[in-house]
Amino acid sequence: MDFPSRYIEETVAEFTKLPGIGKKTALRLTLHLLKQSVTEVERFGETVINMRKNIKFCKICHNVSDEEICNICSNRSRNEALICVVEGLREVIAIENTRQYNGLYHVTGGVISPIDGVGPENLNIETLIERVKTGKVEELIMALSPTMEGDTTIFYISKKLKDLPVKISTIARGIAFGGELEYVDEFTLARSIATRLPYENYLLSK
Amino acid sequence: MDFPSRYIEETVAEFTKLPGIGKKTALRLTLHLLKQSVTEVERFGETVINMRKNIKFCKICHNVSDEEICNICSNRSRNEALICVVEGLREVIAIENTRQYNGLYHVTGGVISPIDGVGPENLNIETLIERVKTGKVEELIMALSPTMEGDTTIFYISKKLKDLPVKISTIARGIAFGGELEYVDEFTLARSIATRLPYENYLLSK
Numbered sequence: 001m002d003f004p005s006r007y008i009e010e011t012v013a014e015f016t017k018l019p020g021i022g023k024k025t026a027l028r029l030t031l032h033l034l035k036q037s038v039t040e041v042e043r044f045g046e047t048v049i050n051m052r053k054n055i056k057f058c059k060i061c062h063n064v065s066d067e068e069i070c071n072i073c074s075n076r077s078r079n080e081a082l083i084c085v086v087e088g089l090r091e092v093i094a095i096e097n098t099r100q101y102n103g104l105y106h107v108t109g110g111v112i113s114p115i116d117g118v119g120p121e122n123l124n125i126e127t128l129i130e131r132v133k134t135g136k137v138e139e140l141i142m143a144l145s146p147t148m149e150g151d152t153t154i155f156y157i158s159k160k161l162k163d164l165p166v167k168i169s170t171i172a173r174g175i176a177f178g179g180e181l182e183y184v185d186e187f188t189l190a191r192s193i194a195t196r197l198p199y200e201n202y203l204l205s206k
Numbered sequence: 207m208d209f210p211s212r213y214i215e216e217t218v219a220e221f222t223k224l225p226g227i228g229k230k231t232a233l234r235l236t237l238h239l240l241k242q243s244v245t246e247v248e249r250f251g252e253t254v255i256n257m258r259k260n261i262k263f264c265k266i267c268h269n270v271s272d273e274e275i276c277n278i279c280s281n282r283s284r285n286e287a288l289i290c291v292v293e294g295l296r297e298v299i300a301i302e303n304t305r306q307y308n309g310l311y312h313v314t315g316g317v318i319s320p321i322d323g324v325g326p327e328n329l330n331i332e333t334l335i336e337r338v339k340t341g342k343v344e345e346l347i348m349a350l351s352p353t354m355e356g357d358t359t360i361f362y363i364s365k366k367l368k369d370l371p372v373k374i375s376t377i378a379r380g381i382a383f384g385g386e387l388e389y390v391d392e393f394t395l396a397r398s399i400a401t402r403l404p405y406e407n408y409l410l411s412k
Contacts, residue, residue, distance in 0.1 A: 002299070002302055002303065003299065004269055004270055004271060004276055004277065004278065004295065004298065004299070004302075005257075005261055005270045005271055005272050006272055007256060007257035007260055007261050007272065008257065008261070008270060008295075010253050010256075010257065011253050011254055011257045014249070014250045014253045014254065017250075018235050018238055018239075019234060019235070019238050020231070020234070021235075025226070027296065027299070028225060028226070029224050029225070029227075030257070031294070031295060031296065032224055032225050033224075033254060033257070033258060034257070034258060034261065034270070036258070038258055038259055041254060041255055041257075041258035041259075042255050042258075043220070044220045044223070044251075044254060044255075045250075045251035045252060045254045045255040046251060046255075047216050047217050047220045048217055048220065048239060048247060048250060048251045049247055049248050049250075049251040049252075050213060050216075051213035051214065051216065051217040051236070051239070051240070051247075052239060052240060052242070052244055052247035052248075053244055053247075054213055055211055055213050055214070055240065063210055064210055064211045064214060064240070065210060065211055066211050066212055066213065070210055071210065072210065088237070089210065089214075089237060090233065090237065092210065093208070093209065093210070093233070096208055096210075097208065
């Protein structure tokens, strides 16, 4: 594709670096911004730059934050005996949106994946161990990806904590509410049969 | 959706202003940028702002340009007796990419649409009339949207030019090469039968 302007070409190139944005979409976004006022485009560009420059990561749970300590960790009404271990911000937002969880979080920043060169030392695991060592934590809920890498990470953490009096649980895997059996993969289906619940618990979870 | 950081929230809000970007995609783009270095994010933001601030519009054809006169209008090897009238930059890029057209362009900036408050005075039509009045232009190829508004715009321009010795043509509408008849809308199919070509011309166009 040839562009009649270097500026257009450069902006399209920047947009195509974003995930899921191809050349045609990038051009559409660029032309949209071209139609906006200079003030609006400046606000767009500066908002993005300011975010990257000013964002902090919570010193306790490593979630993104505007302060040194995020507003979940500093919230005294939350249950600090319960920590949900997640990979990133997206999972924190998803769980927070359920409005059902009242514990704290710990953001690992990923899962152990030798193939991608990610070892335990690249993740926020040491600080999790320290948090458990304070003795205040009663249960860790592992909410990592249900993949080989996620399972490896859970295994690594549980081994590191085996001498500490903390309960480790994983979130339930199974058929989603409204999910139809015939479209579920065999692995999930088999596991959801193996880990079936007494009917009383099912009624409770509704 | 609640965000743990005002910066994230603002960036997501800016991205959702772009066409076709919903809240989930905006968050994905924001988190992607968060993982990039400050330098890279600055380059992204500044490229967009610079584009909007520095881009010019060609004084002859109104296409975007880095100079006062775009590199198509200033290209002496192009046929200046032929002008293709298009709505915007996207159409110029599409036609240029065919590498088959050697004339010039005129970008109207849209089509007449009373319902959207767009009248002839909001479009670059006056300057098109001036270009034709120079006497150098032999043919105008209308490549506007095949909609009521596009047709109205073609009609308006042709009326304005009725006393000038210029030929007006429209690009061929019909079944695309490789298009299957059964999936084409009736209107296009009916028109492609009404405006059928002698077989010799079809062979020529191959």
